[in-house]
Structure formats: C-alpha cells, structure tokens
Amino acid sequence: MSSPNVRILKQHLLSDNWYVLKKIDFELQRRDGSWQPQTREVYDRGNGATIGLYNRARRTVILTRQFRIPAFVNEHHGYLIEAAAGLLDNASPEERIRLEAEEETGYRVRSVRKIFDAFMSPGSVTERVHFFVGEYQPEDRINDGGGLAEEGEDIEVLELPFAEALAMVDDGRIMDGKTIILLQYLKKLIPVSPLMILLTGADEQARACAASLLLAGHIPVPAIWPGQMSQAAAAHDADEYTRLLVKRCDAVLCTGATSPHTSRLVELAQQYDVAVYRDVSEIPATVTHHPDARPSASII
Structure with a gap:
C-alpha cells in the first residue's frame, strides 16, 4: 500500500523471534503541507479471525477462558474470557475461524457469516x-x-x-476487546430490549402474530398507510411513508399472502439492512423478558 502523504525512509528489524518487530523511520505530510519525520515500532503478527458463537433459542453464547501473559504483567490475573479466535496462518478467514472454533470450543459450526474487519491496536500492531x-x-x-x-x-x-x-462486560469480568465488540453485535440477533416489528397484512394471522410478539416482549407495528383509511393519499406519498416506517422499525415480519405491498416492504427492508422474518417463531424473545435470563455460567 502506498500513499502520497507518507514516505518510508528506513526499516530496522528489531526481532524475528515470535513474530516480527520493526522500527520504521518515515515522514508524514501534515495537513498544512509540511513534512514531519517520525519513528514508530510496528509489531507484525499476521491477521486473525474471531467468531461470536450464539444459540438464539437458548439465548446463550460460547466463550473461552485462557491465560494471557500480556494481561498478567499489566496488573491483571491473566485469565481472560474471550470469543474463539486465531491467526490466519495462510488460510482464508472463514476456513481459519471454522478450524479455530472447533479446536478451541469443540463445536463444528454449520454456518458462519462475516460481519466486518477491524484493526484492534493500530497504534503499534498491524x-x-x-x-x-x-x-x-x-x-x-x-x-x-x-x-x-x-x-x-x-x-x-x-x-x-x-x-x-x-453483565460480565459491565462489571469487568470480560475485558477482551474483540469479545466485547461481538457481544454488542449479538444484541441484534439476541434482543435485550423490545424490537419494533413491522407486520405486513391486516388479517387474522397478522393479529395472532402481533399477540405473540407482545408476549415475547416486542412492539408490533401494523404496516398500514393512513391513506388506506382515508383513501386520499397520492401513491408517491404512500411510498415515502412506507420508507420512513421501514427505516424506523427493527424488522419486518411477513404474514399472510404475498402482495405487491409486501414485496415492496421486503425490498425496502433489504435496502436499509432491516431484518426480514417469514415466521413469528424466528424472532427471539427479549433477554430481559425472561425471568431465567441470568443463571450462573456453566463450564462445558
């Protein structure tokens, strides 16, 4: 990777024992146009992958606990609770994370989905x-x-x-950065607060789904354009209302027969990255809705 704003002057190999540690002399062009010489140490340990293993129906996650000497020498007991992870070692990210999940947790996961990349310590680690x-x-x-x-x-x-x-993130029992990020992401898949669920259709099935959603701790929202009641809205106004409605909700639940209106809701949901469900059973209840949501951890 090259940049007109960076000039690499010299690289000094400091260590090639475990991974590669270099001292790099470079010049960085500042916003005022001047060039400033800088020196930094850069640790190259390769790229890695991590996975958040979860069970939506049971509302559980699989994590690991192991000793980390860097944490130990920084005023910590050293035993960190983490998501399964590992370095790529020339494998593809998906191949590696499947192997690491099986090696560390014993689970051979059938389907994995990549969500994003992140530099975890960009001030010193590649x-x-x-x-x-x-x-x-x-x-x-x-x-x-x-x-x-x-x-x-x-x-x-x-x-x-x-x-x-x-809760372990809140009270400091979980302090690993990648694990905290994954747990926050999993809130989208295992809701901890009520979701606004947009219901298609206005038939008996939709009403039954609305009751089920309420019992699960969610908020059902009927996908009804006010003009359907007044018969006085222009088509483009109705579509604009539908756009706003889909963007405001957390998910769309398709009930009843497929219609042009339902197809449009699904299209907009995909456009705005809003979850689409085909059956109310696919939507997990909120974690806080269940009185048994916080039993003690089990070692398996």
Whole structure:
C-alpha cells in the first residue's frame, strides 16, 4: 500500500523471534503541507479471525477462558474470557475461524457469516481481525475443545446466558476487546430490549402474530398507510411513508399472502439492512423478558 502523504525512509528489524518487530523511520505530510519525520515500532503478527458463537433459542453464547501473559504483567490475573479466535496462518478467514472454533470450543459450526474487519491496536500492531458470527446447536459439539497443548493452550469452554455475558462486560469480568465488540453485535440477533416489528397484512394471522410478539416482549407495528383509511393519499406519498416506517422499525415480519405491498416492504427492508422474518417463531424473545435470563455460567 502506498500513499502520497507518507514516505518510508528506513526499516530496522528489531526481532524475528515470535513474530516480527520493526522500527520504521518515515515522514508524514501534515495537513498544512509540511513534512514531519517520525519513528514508530510496528509489531507484525499476521491477521486473525474471531467468531461470536450464539444459540438464539437458548439465548446463550460460547466463550473461552485462557491465560494471557500480556494481561498478567499489566496488573491483571491473566485469565481472560474471550470469543474463539486465531491467526490466519495462510488460510482464508472463514476456513481459519471454522478450524479455530472447533479446536478451541469443540463445536463444528454449520454456518458462519462475516460481519466486518477491524484493526484492534493500530497504534503499534498491524493485525487486521476478521469478525464472524455463527449459530451453534448442542449437537454441533464433536469434541471437548480446549486448544492444542503443544501450542501452550489450556482453554476452558464456557456456555453463558447472553444476559450474563453482557453483565460480565459491565462489571469487568470480560475485558477482551474483540469479545466485547461481538457481544454488542449479538444484541441484534439476541434482543435485550423490545424490537419494533413491522407486520405486513391486516388479517387474522397478522393479529395472532402481533399477540405473540407482545408476549415475547416486542412492539408490533401494523404496516398500514393512513391513506388506506382515508383513501386520499397520492401513491408517491404512500411510498415515502412506507420508507420512513421501514427505516424506523427493527424488522419486518411477513404474514399472510404475498402482495405487491409486501414485496415492496421486503425490498425496502433489504435496502436499509432491516431484518426480514417469514415466521413469528424466528424472532427471539427479549433477554430481559425472561425471568431465567441470568443463571450462573456453566463450564462445558
């Protein structure tokens, strides 16, 4: 990668023992146009991948606990609770995270989905981390996990209620950055607060779905344009109202027969990255809606 605003002057190899540590002399063009010489140490350990393993129906997540010497020497007991992760080592991100999930947790996940990349410590470390999520089922566990002893790994596998994992972030029991990011993302998949669910149709099925959503702790919103009641709105005004409605809601639930209006709602939902459900059973209840949402963690 090159940039007209950066001039690399010299690179000094400081260590090639575990990974590669270099001192880099460079010039950076400031916003006023002047060039400023700088020197930084850069640690290259390759790129990595991590995954948030979750079960939507059980409202649980799979995490690990292992000893980290850098945390230990920085006034911590060293045992960090983390999401499964590993360096790519010349594998593709998806291939690597499947292998790491199985190696560390014992789960062979059927489907994984990449959500984004992130530089975790860009002031000194080159690593780009590929973030994934994947839903696990109890039958997906094919071994005990625990990592590889020859690589110094002694990993404890934890199955935690999602609400408990979030509480552990709040009280400092979870301090690993990638894990905190994944848990925050999983709030979209395991709701902790009521969602506004846009319901298509106005038939008996839609009314039954609305009742089910209320019982699950969510807020059903009928997809009815006011002009349907007054018969006095122009078509483009109705479409603009529908756009605003879809953008404001958290998901769309399609009920009843498919219609042009339903198809338009789905199209807009996909355009605005709003979740689309085909059955009310696909929508998890809110975590806080359940009195048993925070039992103690279990080691599995």
